[in-house]
Amino acid sequence: MNKHIEEVLNSQLKKEASSSQFYLAMASWAETNGLNGTAKFLYRHSDEERMHMLKLVKFINERGGKAIIPALEQPPVSFDSVLNVFELLLEHELGVTDSINNVVDICLKEKDYTTYNFMQWYVSEQLEEEALARTILDKLRMIGNDKGGLYLFDRDLENSAIQVENAAAGAAQ
Template structure:
């Protein structure tokens, strides 16, 4: 059984994961408008990944006998300042999510909820990968100054990404 504090914090994180999904979906629309179909498709996969993160929390709250209380999702931006800015904002956002996950872990430790600690470890590890993937893309985009043939190639490559539900493995 989840205690009240843990239940509240997990519910907040469900909302944060949906907000992330919404954020990336909005980026996908922007990138499509900019003519970067590959990047747009990458962001759409990123959206799917965030939905899977939200659902993993959702299932967990239910499995622990807690109550899921879905809240409204705040509006997201819909304009950015070019491709490098999009990925820089992605990295900034992922770093924020990492701190949210770390705070959740702190609560689990304070509340001596060992099951939640074990569950949250998956997200701690996932965030390391998220940040590193996005950093690599930023480095590559900067190498080609976010334009020309280099950008064309990166866009093609990012378009290859397919959604794999890592919460299920």
């Protein structure tokens, strides 16, 4: 594996691991604030980010590079509101998108088409992540300070998390 590509992939691996920890901190905050649906959504999101990291670990190692498992910084322990959580989530995802686009650009410059093709999955995934975060933010802004609306929003997130879990369990059988 090209050393420059290996370095940028390891950098991306750290971003995915940090994302997992960031969303885990958000989930814990939500859970301790009575937002069980939001917590379920964020726990699942944290798991997804960890899988994104593992996918990079395996790819780097399989290509003859060496995946470096990073030390991570402490994520925040509290947030101002659910709206703040999802604003930070979108901001974070936009940064991850920039990073992925940078990796793709370097792959093209280095003519590493195998890694370029591998990274296309991440490009598509980021489109979904950003769209989901924007949709959630739109709903939260519509709700505003309405506690009843927040209750229903949280319940909807919990129900969607349960549906995803049930679909995954059915697919595994």
